[in-house]
Amino acid sequence: MNYHVDEKGYYGRFGGAYIPEILHRCVEDLQNTYLKVLESDSFKKEFHGLLRDYVGRPSPLYFAKRLSEKYGCKIFLKREDLNHTGAHKINNTIGQILIARSMGKTRIIAETGAGQHGVATATVCALMNIPCVVYMGKTDVERQQPNVEKMRMLGAAVIPVLSGNMTLKDATNEAIRDWCHHPSDTYYVIGSTVGPHPYPDMVARLQSVISEEIKWQLKEKTGRDYPDYLMACVGGGSNAAGTVYHYLNDERVRILLAEAGGEGLFSGKSAATVHLGKEGIIHGARTLVMQNEDGQIEEPYSISAGLDYPGIGPVHANLSETKRAEVFAVNDNEAIDAVFELTRTEGIIPALESAHVLGVIPKIKFKPDDVVVLTVSGRGDKDMDTYLSFCGE
Numbered sequence: 036m037n038y039h040v041d042e043k044g045y046y047g048r049f050g051g052a053y054i055p056e057i058l059h060r061c062v063e064d065l066q067n068t069y070l071k072v073l074e075s076d077s078f079k080k081e082f083h084g085l086l087r088d089y090v091g092r093p094s095p096l097y098f099a100k101r102l103s104e105k106y107g108c109k110i111f112l113k114r115e116d117l118n119h120t121g122a123h124k125i126n127n128t129i130g131q132i133l134i135a136r137s138m139g140k141t142r143i144i145a146e147t148g149a150g151q152h153g154v155a156t157a158t159v160c161a162l163m164n165i166p167c168v169v170y171m172g173k174t175d176v177e178r179q180q181p182n183v184e185k186m187r188m189l190g191a192a193v194i195p196v197l198s199g200n201m202t203l204k205d206a207t208n209e210a211i212r213d214w215c216h217h218p219s220d221t222y223y224v225i226g227s228t229v230g231p232h233p234y235p236d237m238v239a240r241l242q243s244v245i246s247e248e249i250k251w252q253l254k255e256k257t258g259r260d261y262p263d264y265l266m267a268c269v270g271g272g273s274n275a276a277g278t279v280y281h282y283l284n285d286e287r288v289r290i291l292l293a294e295a296g297g298e299g300l301f302s303g304k305s306a307a308t309v310h311l312g313k314e315g316i317i318h319g320a321r322t323l324v325m326q327n328e329d330g331q332i333e334e335p336y337s338i339s340a341g342l343d344y345p346g347i348g349p350v351h352a353n354l355s356e357t358k359r360a361e362v363f364a365v366n367d368n369e370a371i372d373a374v375f376e377l378t379r380t381e382g383i384i385p386a387l388e389s390a391h392v393l394g395v396i397p398k399i400k401f402k403p404d405d406v407v408v409l410t411v412s413g414r415g416d417k418d419m420d421t422y423l424s425f426c427g428e
């Protein structure tokens with residue numbers, strides 16, 4: 036079984052490139068270019084140089100002693116929260132903007148929900164002196180002010196989107212519309228392992244630096260280069276794809292993923308796409324989609340703005356269908372409990388997204404010798420208002 040993308044851009048029956056006619060040329064150019072660029076020496080040198088000196092990689096693999104004692108196993112945290120801009124997203128934006136530059140593109144556009152991908156994109160555009168336009172639903176613009184201010188300070192134009200529910204899915208539609216109008220000079224930086232082929236594979240490869248590091252760091256710390264369990268949260272799936280990339284075809288490693296259960300699977304307020312979704316097409320890919328009986332997309336809900344996407348990366352749809360990965364729906368309250376637990380046992384305040392995978396730990400019966408690697412995708416600074424509202428309880 037091969038869990039990586041096939042030549043046509045599919046993971047099993049998921050993936051592909053379902054795009055409007057006007058974008059065929061752009062997407063085909065990218066399909067024909069991305070592997071050549073990724074494998075070129077000049078790209079590798081610049082990408083890894085920036086990851087080291089600008090992002091601060093390698094991110095530590097930290098043995099969480101007190102958490103391990105509590106759950107009776109050996110838990111290592113992959114600290115993507117320590118990256119510049121506070122999460123794993125910067126690995127991807129640096130890579131894609133280098134690719135855009137090598138294709139001669141002179142303008143960058145992006146969509147953002149919580150604003151994390153927007154900030155990471157605006158950051159790298161400032162660094163590389165490229166104009167940047169970020170589409171963001173008006174609802175998100177209002178509830179994510181600090182990130183909007185950061186993007187503007189970095190020099191990006193943030194455009195509030197007024198269609199639909201005015202959230203991530205609407206911002207994505209608007210970014211695609213912009214790309215259709217400017218196909219020759221504009222590069223669209225997608226923030227996760229979603230969208231038409233080659234985006235899911237390209238983003239997974241750029242994030243695969245996470246598992247590349249886990250391999251040698253684990254070898255150094257435990258004497259063997261693979262864990263018994265790999266754990267990550269899934270919104271669109273990029274930090275998870277990076278965490279599992281080099282272990283996908285290694286069946287000794289069990290993969291546990293967390294999606295956002297919201298207020299509960301059957302509450303009508305959830306973002307658990309694997310549990311609730313049906314096969315469909317969203318933003319250019321065939322995957323699992325939260326939709327009603329008429330095929331209308333259902334608005335997802337999660338306490339975490341980074342996990343409330345109504346689709347999921349095709350790689351993860353396939354991992355779940357083939358049972359290579361086990362996917363847990365973790366509810367808002369379980370995630371909040373996990374935030375306070377990590378904060379008080381290890382002195383690390385995680386992002387709300389990352390807290391969802393921490394919330395899986397109590398659901399598993401580990402053995403004392405089990406080696407567990409869990410990716411902390413980001414830090415909790417952006418979620419402090421939410422956390423403080425639970426502090427009095």
Ligand SMILES: *Cc1c(COP(=O)(O)O)cnc(C)c1O
Nearest residue numbers: 227270271272273274388412413
């Ligand atoms: C955006 C984000 C996520 C979700 O995105 P993926 O592509 O699924 O990784 C998770 N954690 C943090 C901290 C994020 O900013």
